[in-house]
Amino acid sequence: MVFMKSNKIPVTILTGYLGARKTALLNRILTQKHKTKDSC
Numbered sequence: 001m002v003f004m005k006s007n008k009i010p011v012t013i014l015t016g017y018l019g020a021r022k023t024a025l026l027n028r029i030l031t032q033k034h035k036t037k038d039s040c
Contacts, residue, residue, distance in 0.1 A: 016022050
């Protein structure tokens with residue numbers, strides 16, 4: 001039996017109505033510092 005390594009990456013899809021502040025939410029997520037699992 002041969003096992004191959006999977007090269008999957010996590011993906012998040014942001015949906016909502018026009019004017020629902022999706023861009024504002026995305027900008028906030030991308031610009032703020034967040035805790036990561038490897039941070040001390």
